[in-house]
Amino acid sequence: xxxxxxxxxxxxxxxxxxxxxxxxxxxxxxxxxxxxxxxxxxxxxxxxxxxxxxxxxxxxxxxxxxxxxxxxxxxxxxxxxxxxxxxxxxxxxxxxxxxxxxxxxxxxxxxxxxxxxxxxxxxxxxxxxxxxxxxxxxxxxxxxxxxxxxxxxxxxxxxxxxxxxxxxxxxxxxxxxxxxxxxxxxxxxxxxxxxxxxxxxxxxxxxxxxxxxxxxxxxxxxxxxxxxxxxxxxxxxxxxxxxxxxxxxxxxxxxxxxxxxxxxxxxxxxxxxxxxxxxxxxxxxxxxxxxxxxxxxxxxxxxxxxxxxxxxxxxxxxxxxxxxxxxxxxxxxxxxxxxxxxxxxxxxxxxxxxxxxxxxxxxxxxxxxxxxxxxxxxxxxxxxxxxxxxxxxxxxxxxxxxxxxxxxxxxxxxxxxxxxxxxxxxxxxxxxxxxxxxxxxxxxxxxxxxxxxxxxxxxxxxxxxxxxxx
Numbered sequence: 001x002x003x004x005x006x007x008x009x010x011x012x013x014x015x016x017x018x019x020x021x022x023x024x025x026x027x028x029x030x031x032x033x034x035x036x037x038x039x040x041x042x043x044x045x046x047x048x049x050x051x052x053x054x055x056x057x058x059x060x061x062x063x064x065x066x067x068x069x070x071x072x073x074x075x076x077x078x079x080x081x082x083x084x085x086x087x088x089x090x091x092x093x094x095x096x097x098x099x100x101x102x103x104x105x106x107x108x109x110x111x112x113x114x115x116x117x118x119x120x121x122x123x124x125x126x127x128x129x130x131x132x133x134x135x136x137x138x139x140x141x142x143x144x145x146x147x148x149x150x151x152x153x154x155x156x157x158x159x160x161x162x163x164x165x166x167x168x169x170x171x172x173x174x175x176x177x178x179x180x181x182x183x184x185x186x187x188x189x190x191x192x193x194x195x196x197x198x199x200x201x202x203x204x205x206x207x208x209x210x211x212x213x214x215x216x217x218x219x220x221x222x223x224x225x226x227x228x229x230x231x232x233x234x235x236x237x238x239x240x241x242x243x244x245x246x247x248x249x250x251x252x253x254x255x256x257x258x259x260x261x262x263x264x265x266x267x268x269x270x271x272x273x274x275x276x277x278x279x280x281x282x283x284x285x286x287x288x289x290x291x292x293x294x295x296x297x298x299x300x301x302x303x304x305x306x307x308x309x310x311x312x313x314x315x316x317x318x319x320x321x322x323x324x325x326x327x328x329x330x331x332x333x334x335x336x337x338x339x340x341x342x343x344x345x346x347x348x349x350x351x352x353x354x355x356x357x358x359x360x361x362x363x364x365x366x367x368x369x370x371x372x373x374x375x376x377x378x379x380x381x382x383x384x385x386x387x388x389x390x391x392x393x394x395x396x397x398x399x400x401x402x403x404x405x406x407x408x409x410x411x412x413x414x415x416x417x418x419x420x421x422x423x424x425x426x427x428x429x430x431x432x433x434x435x436x437x438x439x440x441x442x443x444x445x446x447x448x449x450x451x452x453x454x455x456x457x458x459x460x461x462x463x464x465x466x467x468x469x470x
Contacts, residue, residue, distance in 0.1 A: 047154070071159055072157070072158050073158065076154070080152055126160040131154075216242075261376065320391065345379070377441045378463070388434045388435075392417075393415045400412070407467045
């Protein structure tokens with residue numbers, strides 16, 4: 001990211017420096033053309049003044065003095081025949097120049113009206129030549145032919161190397177400054193990204209590895225309120241860890257719930273076998289022995305009566321066994337839905353026992369959302385209460401009512417049976433383990449358990465569950 005920022009910045013700065021270089025170079029050339037032109041005009045003025053007065057021999061010295069001006073390489077004075085009359089360097093004095101020679105052809109190759117007074121020569125390189133025609137003015141007619149328009153030309157050569165060298169040095173300095181600025185920007189961006197992004201993202205590593213291993217106690221440090229998107233992301237990760245931890249705890253609770261449910265079912269099955277099948281087997285054994293003795297004594301009518309009693313007892317035991325199997329087959333309310341599970345059990349219970357069950361539930365849109373553990377315990381309480389109705393109440397009708405009354409869920413299971421004396425919970429000779437189990441289940445989910453009954457008035461079991469924390 002730092003390089004991605006630095007490279008465009010550097011290219012932009014270098015590009016601006018190059019543009020500035022060519023612009024400054026063009027300005028310098030324009031200024032030097034103007035300066036050289038003025039020097040040529042001033043020199044021509046000096047030449048005319050000297051030619052009008054005695055002492056024309058001093059002309060060479062004057063031009064030599066002018067050529068010593070900074071950046072002026074040489075001054076040439078050429079007559080109409082092309083002969084170099086004056087050369088401040090003395091290298092080409094007396095030579096003749098043709099219009100096709102280098103340094104002359106650049107001007108003479110174009111029409112006179114379009115010829116430029118200043119050109120840049122290819123040889124010597126980087127040399128600016130200013131051509132100043134010497135006009136044959138009236139005051140010159142005393143010495144020169146009046147028919148000639150010109151007397152010659154003054155050539156002034158200036159070097160552009162030093163000026164361009166200075167500009168190139170400036171360009172190098174600007175490029176160096178640009179590169180230094182780029183390095184500083186790159187370093188600043190790198191450190192900024194490293195501190196504000198990379199290190200903070202690296203801080204996610206250990207907590208996320210802990211989450212992946214199933215440990216959700218790690219937390220990221222998040223200021224309050226979050227400063228930016230990374231802080232918001234860290235807060236989301238912490239929230240995710242909290243929810244995963246809660247989910248793990250819920251799974252553990254469900255595992256324990258299933259374990260306790262298995263243990264409870266085993267205890268209930270053992271109790272059912274003891275109270276039902278075991279007693280029936282003892283009863284069958286006693287009755288069969290009695291019937292055998294009656295048959296041996298030729299008391300066939302009494303033996304037949306005992307057989308009828310044995311058949312009725314077998315039918316009752318079979319019914320209890322089917323109800324027990326129904327309880328074992330009861331599905332998880334969390335999977336099939338609480339309403340469906342309660343309705344399914346009451347319908348099958350009525351079909352097996354012949355006891356009509358009136359089921360009334362609050363509308364599903366008003367019924368509170370309960371945890372799977374609470375739903376299962378409520379369903380087991382309803383199941384246990386109805387089984388007690390079948391075993392002990394001798395009832396024709398039962399009812400199951402569930403209602404949501406002002407933050408309290410109330411479950412009522414009642415019957416129109418014979419009831420019993422609360423002071424003696426073993427009025428039929430069988431221990432009422434179901435009452436204790438129902439009470440324990442209710443207290444385990446934070447509910448209160450009420451039992452109302454008396455001989456001849458039926459029985460009512462009421463469970464009230466507070467719903468402040470739905």
